[in-house]
Amino acid sequence: QGLAAEPLRVAVAANFRGTLQQITDEFEQQSGYRVTLSSGSTGVLYAQILHGAPFDLFFAADAASVQELAAKGARATSGRPFCYARGSLVLAGGNGDLAQLSDPTLSMSIANPVTAPYGAAAMAVLARREFAAGSNRKLVRGANVVQALQFWRGGGTDLALLPRALAPDATPIPQSWHQPLDQLAIALTSPTANPALASYLNWIRSDTVRTLIFDAGYKPCP
Amino acid sequence: MSAAELDAIQLTIALATITTALLLILGTPLAWWLSRKNASWPALVEALVAMPLILPPTVLGFYLLLLFAPDTALGVAWEKLTGTQLAFSFSALVIGSVIYSLPFVVQPLQAAFQRVPEDLLKVAATLGASPLDQFRSIVLPLTRRSFVTAASLGFAHTVGEFGVVLMIGGNIPGETRVLSVALYDYVESLQFAEAHRLAGGLVVFSLALLYLLYRRDRRHSWRVQA
C-alpha cells in the first residue's frame, strides 16, 4: 500500500475524542495509514476550518456547524455531511429519580446551552412544565459537557444533565424531551485524491465501528 | 447592547476592580518582603508566586475547583463562615483571579522596590519616619510608575482571563458570567458579528482607559539621580 508521507488529519469535537481515538488506533493497526487527531470545541474547529486549517475530516458534536460548512462551501467540502452518532441525555447524581428536576434546592450543572447542543437539550428538558418548580435552582454552565461533568464530580453540584457517553450508568432522559442530538461529520478534502481518507471513511461506516460507537454510549444514527 | 451583556460588563468591572484592589493589598507587602530579604529561600516563594503563569488556565481552574468544592476543608470553612457555598460564587472568582494574577503584580513591584535607593530610606529614618512612614512617603511615590504597571497588568489580566473563571465560576448569568466568558460564548456559538461588536467595544474602551492612565503617569515622572 502506498503509505502517504502526510498523515490523515482529523478534527474532532473534544467530547468524542476518546471514542474516536479507540476507533482510529484500530484503523491505524489494520491499514497502516497514520492518522492524527486534533480536538477542540466544535466552535473553535469550525472557525479554524473556515480559515484554512489543514484537516481532512471533521467530526462535530452537533449538526448545525457541519451543515453550515457544507452550505458555505468555502472549502473543498467534498461529499455530504453524514451522521456518525446520535447522543442522548442522562441525569447524573441524586437518587436517580427524574422528579428531582423539580427540586429547587438541588444545584445542577449542564453544558453551555449557547454553544453546546447538549446544553441546549438540557435546557429544553428543564423548561418542561412539570419541572417549573425547580426553575430557581442554582444552574451552573460548563463550557462544554466535560466541564459540566467536572462540576458535578468535583465541584459540588448535586445533579448534572450529561451525554450518556460520559455517564453510562445514570438515569436516561426520554429522547422526545429535546431535539435529536445528531452528531455530524464531513470530509474536507476529496477522498478520491486521498486513498487514506477513503479507506478511513469506509472504516467509520463499518459495523465494527458502529458497535464501538454504540458501546461508547451513543445511539445509532437514523 | 443586550441586558445580558450589560450584566456581564458590570460583573467584569466589579471583579477586576475588587481583584486589583486585593492584589495590591496582598502583593505590595509580599513584594516588599521579597525585595528586602537577601537570603536565598525566599526565591522559593518567588517561584511559587510565578506558578499560576505556568499552568494552563483550565488546569489551574480545575485544581482550584477541587479546592473550593463544598466537601473540602476550605469549602466547609467558607460555608460555616458565610453561610453560602464557595464554588461557583463571585467570591470564588475573586479568589481565583487573585491567585491567577498575583505574579503580574508581585513581580513588577518587587523589581521596583529593589531599586529604591536605601540611602533615601536612611535619610527618612533620621528625620523620624518609621518604616511604615518611609514606605508611604518615599517608596510609594518613587515606585508609582511600577504600581501603575502592576495594577494595569493585574486589572487587564483579570478582565481577559477566562479559563479559570469559566471553570470555577460556572458561567452563571448575573453572578459569574463575566465579559470574557460572554465573548467566548459568542465565538463558540459562531455568532461572529456579536463577538466583533463586543470585542471591538472592549478594545476601544480599554485602549482609551489605558491611554489616559499612561499619559497621566508620564506627566508626573521624575528620574533617579545616581
Next chain:
Amino acid sequence: MSAAELDAIQLTIALATITTALLLILGTPLAWWLSRKNASWPALVEALVAMPLILPPTVLGFYLLLLFAPDTALGVAWEKLTGTQLAFSFSALVIGSVIYSLPFVVQPLQAAFQRVPEDLLKVAATLGASPLDQFRSIVLPLTRRSFVTAASLGFAHTVGEFGVVLMIGGNIPGETRVLSVALYDYVESLQFAEAHRLAGGLVVFSLALLYLLYRRDRRHSWRVQA
C-alpha cells in the same frame, strides 16, 4: 511518558524559548524607546502593547486566526515568502505567543529603564561610550533583575497559554500541539490521572527552574545609591 507527551514537551520548550528570545529582542528596544520619550503620544503605544491582556485568549486567538488565514494579505505574503501556510503552523504559534506575551516583557523593562539614573549614562558618554555601548555596559547590568522578571514572565506565560495557541495552532500533534493543549486534551477526554501526572510534572519542573533562576539572581544583586 508517552511519545505524544514527549513531542508536546519538546514543542513547548521550543516555542517558549524562541518566543522569549524574540520577546527580548523586540521588547527591549520598544521598552527603551517608551521609557525615554517624554511626549504623551507614546502612551498610546503603551496602551496598545497592553491590549492582548484585555482580550480573552480565545477571542484574541480568533482575531489572529482571521489575520493569519491563507486568504489575508499576511497569509498570502507569508506563503509567497516561505512556501508554507502560516495559519496552523509553528510559526503562527510563535507570532501569536509573541503578541500575547509582549506586555509581560515590555512593561517590567520599561519601568526598569525609567529608573536607570541618567547621570550614569552621562558619565559613560564622557568616557567615550556610544549610546549602544552605554546600553550594553550600564543599562543592561543595572536592569538585570528586570530582565529576569521579564523573561520568566514571558516564558512562563507562553508555556501556560493555551487559548491562543489552541485557536491559531489547531492542536496538530508534533506541530502545534504543545503541553498546555495536551493537558487540555487529557482533561477533555476525562483522562484525569494523566492530567494530574502531566500537570504535577510541569509544576515541579518549573518550580525547580524558577527557584534556581531567582536564587542565582539574588546572589548577584546590588543596590542603587541615591
Next chain:
Amino acid sequence: MPDRGITAIYGPSGSGKSTLLDCIAGLRRPETGGMVRFRDQTWLAPQRFVPPWQRRVAYVFQDSRLFPHLNVQQNLDYADTRRGTVGGASMQQVIHWLELEGLLQHTPAVLSAGQKQRVAIGRALLSSPQLLLLDEPLANLDHNASQQCLAYLQQLAGELELPMLYVSHDIEEVSQLADHLVLLEHGALVDQGPMLDLCGRLDTQLSREEQAAAIVLGSIGQHDPEYGLTELLVEGQTLQIASRDSPVGARRRLRIPARDVSVCLNKPEDSSILNIIPVTLTQMKTDGDARVLLRLALGGQHLLARITRRSADRLGIQVGDRLFAQIKSAALLMESSDHHE
C-alpha cells in the same frame, strides 16, 4: 564625648568619620558590638537597639540625598511635619538663614551642588532633633556661603542648645566651630579633648598640619568704632581684632594660625602689624625639612608659630627666651563666640 556644644570629628579621608556618624544615627550596627548612649538614653547595647527613627538625630549626609520626587519646599516640609520636639528653628528662619527663598519650587535635579547642600542642612534643622550630625556639610559651598552657614550653626548650637557632631577635614572650619575635638585615623580614635587643649600642643596630629593653629581665650575690651577694631584681652595683653558686636567683658575664642605668627627679639615700632606681644618660648620642634614650630607661652595660654629653621638659627632663639610674637592682624578676623565653656 560631651553631649553639649559642638564636637568636631577630624581625620583623613577614609578614616571612618562617616561610619562613626552612621553608627550614632543607628544606620549601621558596629560589627564588634559596642555601646551608644546619649544623655539618659541607651541607643545601643548588647541587648538593645533603638531604631534610627526613634533617636531624633538629624543627619546631614556628605552627599545631600534630597528626595528626588519632592521639590525643595516639600523636602523641607518632610522634616517639618515629622519634627521631634516642638521647639527648634522655624521654616521661615531656616529659609532665611540658608537663602532658600528662590529655590523653593525647584526640584533637586536642577539645583547646584551647593544649593542641594544648603537644602539638606535646612531639612535636618527643621526636624528639630536632639542631636545634629553633620558630615562635611560645607564641602561644596564657597568661602562666603560657608562662613555664613558656620555662623548660623554656631548660633543654633548656642541658642537652641543643640549639640552637634561635625565632620570636616578643613581644620579652619573645625577650630572655628568646635568646642571639642575627636581625631580619627584608620578607624581608631587617636586623640580627643577640648579644642583649646588639643590645639596648643605640639605633639598632636593637628600640629603637623599645614594649617596648625592655636586657640586663645580672652575677654572683649574696648571697641574702636572709628577703625572697626575691638580689643581682646588675653592674659593681660591686648589684641586688636575686627569688630563684632560682642558686649564688653564677654569671653571669646580666637584662632591664631601658626603660619600667621612670626617672632622677633625686639619690638618693631614702624610695622603694619598691630599685634605684637611679649611671649616666652617654651618648646621648639622641627617641622619638616625647612621649618620649626614654636610653642610660645602667653601667661597660662599658648600660641604656635611656624618659622623657617634658618630664621631660628639666625636669631639664635632658645627655649626659655623672651620674644615678641607678631600676629598678622588680618588673621584675627576669625573670632568665634564661646558659649560652651
Next chain:
Amino acid sequence: MPDRGITAIYGPSGSGKSTLLDCIAGLRRPETGGMVRFRDQTWLAPQRFVPPWQRRVAYVFQDSRLFPHLNVQQNLDYADTRRGTVGGASMQQVIHWLELEGLLQHTPAVLSAGQKQRVAIGRALLSSPQLLLLDEPLANLDHNASQQCLAYLQQLAGELELPMLYVSHDIEEVSQLADHLVLLEHGALVDQGPMLDLCGRLDTQLSREEQAAAIVLGSIGQHDPEYGLTELLVEGQTLQIASRDSPVGARRRLRIPARDVSVCLNKPEDSSILNIIPVTLTQMKTDGDARVLLRLALGGQHLLARITRRSADRLGIQVGDRLFAQIKSAALLMESSDHHE
C-alpha cells in the same frame, strides 16, 4: 579660553560652573544656542552638535558617579578600554598616584566620599581625553590628599599636555593650579584672563575674597641644602622659599596671599620673617570696615597686602611711598611650576 594649560573656573555656588562644564562636555545644550569649539573641532554650532561620546572629553563630576554595579577595578577598566588616544596615563600609574591599591576590589557602596572621588579622578584620567573637565574634584579630600592630587594633576597637565578646566571655589587651590582664570557670577562671565594678571589687580572679584593673593613669577637661584631653602629671584630681589628640586634658573610661580604680607617703614633686623623686600605702594583700597588692601609694586610685578586701616593711618602711608614688605616665610611653600607661560 586657551586650549592649553589649566583654566580655573571660579565663582560662588549656583553661578553656573557645573552648567558650563556640562555644555562643554555636550551633556546639556545651551538654551540660547551658542558655539563650542575646541582646537580645530567645532562641537556646537547652529547646525552642528557633536555628541559627548565623540568629543573625547573626560569629566570628573561633582558627585563622583561611580558605576554601582562595578567594583573599583572595573570602574577604572571601563574608561581604560574606551580610551580615546593611545597615550595618556597607564593603569599602574593612576592606581599608584591616587593610592587606589587597597580599594580595587571594593564596590563603590562601601567607599568613603574621598575614596570615591579619587576613583572618579582615576577613571577620567584613564580615558586619556583631549580635554579634562574637573568639577570640584577635591571637595571631599583632606588637605594632604588634595595637595598630592593637585601635584599630580599639574604634572599631568605638563607632561601629557592635557588641557584642563578646573572648577573650584577654593581660591588657594585655584591659584596654585591654574594658568588662566574664568570668573562666573549669576551665570555670566565676569572676568577672565591669565592668572597672574587677574590676581595682582584690586578691582576684581578676587581681591574682595578673604583669601586674595598675588602671584609673582621668578627664577630659581641658589639652593641652601642645610636649611632646606631655595632662593627665588623676583625682579632683582631674593625670596627664600622651601626647597624643591627645581633646576637653577627655572621659572617658577609663587602665590603670596595678601593676608601674609605686612608692611613697615624701615627694615626690621631681628625678626623671624626672612623675606623683607623693598616695594612701592601703588594703590590702596579700603576693604570692609576695618581693613585696607595695598597694591605693592615690585619692579614690574605686584604684591597684595591686607592690613588694618588703623595700621595704615598710624604709619601714615600714602600711594607712592617706598615701604618694606614682610612676607611670612611659611606662606612661601606654595611654589608651583609654570610650564605654560
